[in-house]
Amino acid sequence: MDFVSIRIITADVARLAGFYERATGVQADWASEDFAELRTAHGTLAIGSTRTVPLFAPGSAQPASNRTVIIEFLVDDVDGVHKNLAGLVGDFVSEPATMPWGNRALLFRDPDGNLVNFFTPVTPAAIEKFSR
DSSP states (O other), rough: OOOEEEEEESOOOOHHHHHHHHHHOOEEEETTTTEEEOSSSEEEEEEEEEEHHHHHTSSOOOTTTOOOOOOEEEOOOOOHHHHHTTTTEEEEEEEEETTTTTTEEEEEETTOOEEEEEEEOOOHHHHHHTTT
């Protein structure tokens, strides 16, 4: 088994995909106006329209209602990225801070309210963990 992606359901795929393109620098690949993917070396952030939900099961997913998942991206310089996100991100949950497990982390919400963590390993153990 291999983890492949996480999918966000949204009422506005173009807006959310555009936000993640600007925040990450990764260009979205569009399968249709209802589905886009931002692919990185280790995973994919898929963004699907509410119109796709009935294909799985009607009412099985609701946009802008997540309060349990944190979408995480490894970045080279979280402090530099924080400066670059000014003007794009409207809701910074926390400023860059070093976590007890060795990552310097920045938490913010995307336009649908999903919690996003951009982080940079800063301790030797954390750097080793992510250099494999």
